[in-house]
Amino acid sequence: xxxxxxxxxxxxLLLPGLSLAADKTVYGLNEYATLAELDLQVAAKLDxxxxxxxxxxxxxxxxxxxxETWVRFFxxxxxxxxxxxxxxxxxxxxIKRRSGDYNAEEEKTxxxxxxxxxxxxxGSALRSIEVNLTDRSAxxxxxxxxxxxxxxxxxxxxxxLKYAAGKPDCTSDANSAE
Numbered sequence: 262x263x264x265x266x267x268x269x270x271x272x273x274l275l276l277p278g279l280s281l282a283a284d285k286t287v288y289g290l291n292e293y294a295t296l297a298e299l300d301l302q303v304a305a306k307l308d309x310x311x312x313x314x315x316x317x318x319x320x321x322x323x324x325x326x327x328x329e330t331w332v333r334f335f336x337x338x339x340x341x342x343x344x345x346x347x348x349x350x351x352x353x354x355x356i357k358r359r360s361g362d363y364n365a366e367e368e369k370t371x372x373x374x375x376x377x378x379x380x381x382x383x384g385s386a387l388r389s390i391e392v393n394l395t396d397r398s399a400x401x402x403x404x405x406x407x408x409x410x411x412x413x414x415x416x417x418x419x420x421x422l423k424y425a426a427g428k429p430d431c432t433s434d435a436n437s438a439e
Contacts, residue, residue: 384426
């Protein structure tokens with residue numbers, strides 16, 4: 262009968278972890294996301310191995326507006342996006358290059374990418390996240406959501422699921438709590 266107290270102790274030790282998991286939302290490997298400020302819904306890949314989020318963009322140019330640095334770009338999603346988008350530059354991100362992307366002559370092991378802040382809705386959660394801009398047109402998903410953004414969403418990612426959160430439905434700013 263010595264096993265019963267040990268089993269009870271083990272269960273009690275698990276309780277804090279279970280309550281933390283209860284506060285999380287389960288998302289699939291892929292989810293629909295609405296880029297609220299751009300009035301656009303895209304398919305996103307959730308990648309816990311990537312730190313930052315990336316949005317497919319082309320013709321990315323930095324410029325000054327009222328003494329601040331801004332970024333002008335076009336979405337590199339399909340031919341329908343012909344109007345430029347302008348957003349304040351949040352920062353420059355240094356992204357490690359993959360081995361096939363490394364040029365020894367340049368001697369740079371990273372790529373510098375502009376980062377902007379965007380309001381993104383997944384399921385019923387609306388969050389402001391940092392997104393770096395790069396041409397992802399060679400990839401299946403125009404938006405990659407990395408671990409920093411996933412933390413903001415309180416996400417648990419189940420890679421066996423797809424589109425677990427359903428279509429985005431962020432109808433009020435009440436969902437934007439962080």
